Amino acid sequence: MVVNFKSILIIAGKVTAGLRLIMTWLIIGFFGYMAIAVLVQVVGRYVFNYSIDWAAETATFAQIWMILLAAGLAMRSNLHVSVDALTNILPVPILRLLTIVIAVPCLWFLWKAIVGSIVLIDIGHIQTSPVLQIPMWIPYLALPIGLIYFGLELVLSLVVKWKDPKGSAVESEKLTA
Amino acid sequence: MTVTLIVFLILIVIGTPIVFALGVSAALTISMMDIPMSIVSQRMYAGLDSFTIMAIPFFVLAGIIMERGGIAKRIIDFSVALVGWITGSLLLVATVAGIGMAAVSGSGAASTAAISSIMLREMRERCYNIDFSVGLIAAAGTLGPVIPPSIMMVVLATTSNLSIGRAFLGGVAPGLLMAFAIMIACYVYAKRGGDVYRDNEPFSLRRLGRTFIAAIPAFIMPVVIVGGIIGGIFTPTEAAAVAVLCGLIISIYIYKEIGFKAIPSMVLRAAAISAAVMMIIGTASVFSWLIASQNVPALIADLLHEATNNPLVFLLLMNFLLIFIGMFMEGISAILVMVPVLLPIATSFEIDPLHFGVIVVMNLSIGMITPPYGITLYVASSVANRSVLQVSRKIGLPFSLIFAILMLTTIWPELVTYLPDLFLPNVIID
Numbered sequence: 001m002v003v004n005f006k007s008i009l010i011i012a013g014k015v016t017a018g019l020r021l022i023m024t025w026l027i028i029g030f031f032g033y034m035a036i037a038v039l040v041q042v043v044g045r046y047v048f049n050y051s052i053d054w055a056a057e058t059a060t061f062a063q064i065w066m067i068l069l070a071a072g073l074a075m076r077s078n079l080h081v082s083v084d085a086l087t088n089i090l091p092v093p094i095l096r097l098l099t100i101v102i103a104v105p106c107l108w109f110l111w112k113a114i115v116g117s118i119v120l121i122d123i124g125h126i127q128t129s130p131v132l133q134i135p136m137w138i139p140y141l142a143l144p145i146g147l148i149y150f151g152l153e154l155v156l157s158l159v160v161k162w163k164d165p166k167g168s169a170v171e172s173e174k175l176t177a
Numbered sequence: 178m179t180v181t182l183i184v185f186l187i188l189i190v191i192g193t194p195i196v197f198a199l200g201v202s203a204a205l206t207i208s209m210m211d212i213p214m215s216i217v218s219q220r221m222y223a224g225l226d227s228f229t230i231m232a233i234p235f236f237v238l239a240g241i242i243m244e245r246g247g248i249a250k251r252i253i254d255f256s257v258a259l260v261g262w263i264t265g266s267l268l269l270v271a272t273v274a275g276i277g278m279a280a281v282s283g284s285g286a287a288s289t290a291a292i293s294s295i296m297l298r299e300m301r302e303r304c305y306n307i308d309f310s311v312g313l314i315a316a317a318g319t320l321g322p323v324i325p326p327s328i329m330m331v332v333l334a335t336t337s338n339l340s341i342g343r344a345f346l347g348g349v350a351p352g353l354l355m356a357f358a359i360m361i362a363c364y365v366y367a368k369r370g371g372d373v374y375r376d377n378e379p380f381s382l383r384r385l386g387r388t389f390i391a392a393i394p395a396f397i398m399p400v401v402i403v404g405g406i407i408g409g410i411f412t413p414t415e416a417a418a419v420a421v422l423c424g425l426i427i428s429i430y431i432y433k434e435i436g437f438k439a440i441p442s443m444v445l446r447a448a449a450i451s452a453a454v455m456m457i458i459g460t461a462s463v464f465s466w467l468i469a470s471q472n473v474p475a476l477i478a479d480l481l482h483e484a485t486n487n488p489l490v491f492l493l494l495m496n497f498l499l500i501f502i503g504m505f506m507e508g509i510s511a512i513l514v515m516v517p518v519l520l521p522i523a524t525s526f527e528i529d530p531l532h533f534g535v536i537v538v539m540n541l542s543i544g545m546i547t548p549p550y551g552i553t554l555y556v557a558s559s560v561a562n563r564s565v566l567q568v569s570r571k572i573g574l575p576f577s578l579i580f581a582i583l584m585l586t587t588i589w590p591e592l593v594t595y596l597p598d599l600f601l602p603n604v605i606i607d
Contacts, residue, residue, distance in 0.1 A: 024445060027444075027445060027448045028441050028444050028445060028448075031234065031238075031444045031447070031448050032444065034231065034234070035235065035238075035418055035421055035422075038231070038235075038414060038415055038418040039418055039419070039422060041415065042411065042415050042418070042419065056228050059228070059231065060226060060227070060228050060231070063225060063230075063231050063234070064222070064225045064226060066234070066448055066452075067225050067234075067448075067451065067452045067455045067456065068225070068452075070448040070449050070451065070452035071452045071453075071456045073445065073448060073449045073452065074449040074450070074452045074453040074456075076449075077449050079449050079450060079452075079453040080194035080195070080196055080197075080453050080456075081194065081195055081453065081507045081510060082189075082192050082193055082194045082195060082198075083189050083190070083192065083195070083505050083506055083550065084192045084550075085505055085549035085550045086190055086192070086505075087190075087191060087192040098191055098192060101191070102188075102191060102192065102193045102197075105188070105193070105197070105201045106193065106194070106197040106200075106201065108201070108204075109197060109200045109201045109204050109217075112204050112208070112214050112217060113200070113204070113217050113218050113221060114218075115214065116213075116214045116215035116216070116217050116218035116219070117215075117218040117222075119213070119215040119218070120215060120218050120219060120222065139222075139226075140222065143218055143221065143222060
C-alpha cells in the first residue's frame with residue numbers, strides 16, 4: 001500500500017512537471033507572438049504604409065491566453081501580492097491554519113469563475129471577432145484552462161507554504177515589480 | 178454592499194492574495210444578488226481584452242532586460258562622473274542614477290534592486306552610514322512610478338480613462354522635483370555627517386564625456402518611448418514593444434552582457450509579474466463595478482460635501498488616506514481598488530482628473546518607503562542585510578522632503594498639467 005502511494009506521488013510529480021513545461025512554452029510562445037505582431041504593425045504602418053488590423057486583434061487574443069496561463073505561473077513564483085505585514089507576526093501553527101483557511105474561498109472563487117466561463121464559451125460558438133472572424137470561443141477558452149491551472153498551482157503552493165509558512169511571504173515581496 | 182466591504186477587509190487582513198480578496202468578495206455579493214455568476218468571468222475577460230493594457234507586459238519585460246543587460250551600470254558610471262565630486266557624492270550618485278533608471282524602467286523595485294546591489298558595497302567601504310544610504314536608495318526608487326515610463330501610470334490611466342501619454346507627461350515635473358528634494362536630503366545629511374562624506378573624486382570633464390558616450394544607448398530609451406508617444410508616432414503599447422526591441426539590441430549587441438539564451442527566462446519572469454498585476458485588473462473590475470452600481474462614491478461624496486466644498490481640503494484628506502493605505506498595500510492594487518471610488522468624488526469637487534491621478538501615484542510611490550510594507554525599502558534593506566525597522570529610523574529626512582513636494586503638487590495643479598497641455602493638448606484617450 002505504502003509503495004503504491006509513493007508511486008502515485010511520483011507519477012503525479014511527473015505529470016505536474018510535464019504540465020508546467022507545456023505551460024512555460026505556451027506562455028513564451030504567446031508573449032513572443034504578441035511582441036512580434038505589435039512590431040509588425042508599426043513596421044507595416046511606417047515602412048509599407050499599410051495598416052494591419054489583424055495584428056492588434058490577434059495580439060490581444062495572445063495576451064489573454066498569455067496572462068491567464070501565467071496567472072498559475074505567478075502563483076508558483078509566489079508573485080500574487082498580499083498584505084502580509086499583519087500576519088507575519090503570528091506563530092507558525094496559526095499561519096499554517098490561515099493558509100488553509102485562505103485557500104478555501106479562493107478555490108470557491110476560481111470554481112465560480114470557471115463555471116461562468118463555460119457559459120461564455122457557449123456564447124462564443126455563435127460570436128466571431130470583428131476583424132478576422134475568429135470564433136470567440138477560442139479566446140474564451142483561455143479562461144477555464146488558465147483558471148484550472150491557477151487552481152492547481154494554488155493547491156500545490158499550499159504544500160510549500162505548509163512546510164515554510166514565513167519564508168514564502170518574504171520571497172513574494174522580494175520578487176514583486 | 179456592507180458585506181462586500183467587510184468580507185474584503187477580513188480577507189485582506191488575514192493575508193489573502195489581493196486578486197482573490199477582490200474576486201471572492203465580489204463573487205459572494207453577486208451570488209447573494211440576482212445577477213448571473215458569468216458576469217465574473219465576463220469582467221475578468223474584459224479586463225484583459227485590451228490593446229492599450231498590453232503596454233504593461235511590454236514595459237515589464239523592457240525593465241527586466243535593462244536590469245540584466247548592463248544598462249544600470251552605465252547609468253551609475255555616468256552619475257558618478259556627473260555628481261561624484263560634490264559633498265555626499267555617493268548619495269547624490271544614487272539619486273541621479275535613480276532618475277536615470279526611472280526614465281528607462283517602468284517600476285521602482287527593479288531599479289532599486291539594480292542600484293543597491295551595485296552601490297551599497299562602495300558606500301560601506303567609504304564608511305557611509307549604511308541605514309541612511311539604504312533609506313536613500315529606497316527613496317530614489319520612488320521616482321520610478323512618477324517619472325515616465327511607468328507601469329503605475331499605465332494602470333492609473335486605464336482605470337480612470339485618461340490618456341497614457343498625458344499621464345506620463347504629468348509625472349515629469351513632480352518627479353524631477355521629488356528627485357531634487359531627495360538630493361537636498363543627501364546634501365544636508367552629508368554636510369552634517371563630517372569628513373566621511375567629503376571623500377570625493379575630483380571632477381573630470383573627460384570622464385564625464387566617456388561615461389556619457391557609454392550611457393547614450395540607455396538614454397535613447399526614454400527619447401524613443403516618451404518622444405514617440407508625444408510625437409504621435411507610436412501608441413503607448415507600440416512604444417513599449419519598441420522599448421523591448423531596443424533593450425534587447427542594446428543589451429545583446431552593444432553592451433554584450435546577455436545573449437539570446439537569456440530571453441526565455443526574462444519573458445517568463447515578465448509574464449508572471451504582468452499576470453499578477455493584470456489578474457488583479459480583472460477581479461478589481463468586478464469589484465469596482467459592484468461599488469459603482471451601489472452608488473458608494475456618490476454617497477461618500479455627499480457626506481464629504483456636507484462637511485466642506487473646498488477641493489483642497491478633500492485632496493489633503495485623500496493624501497493622508499493614501500499614505501496610510503500605502504503603508505500596507507502595494508501601489509498598483511491600491512490604485513485598482515481606490516481610484517474607482519475616489520475619482521468620482523474628486524470630479525464632484527471639480528478637481529482635474531489628471532492632477533488627481535498624478536497625486537495618487539505620488540502618494541503610492543511614497544508608500545514604497547513607508548514601513549511596514551514598503552517595496553523599495555524592503556528590497557534595498559535586504560540587499561544590505563539590514564532590517565526594514567533599522568532602516569526606517571533613518572527614512573525621516575528624505576520622506577519629509579518628498580512629502581513636501583507632494584504637498585506642493587497638491588496645491589499647484591499646473592505643476593502636473595502644464596507639460597501635458599503644452600505637448601498633448603487635444604489628446605483625450607490614446
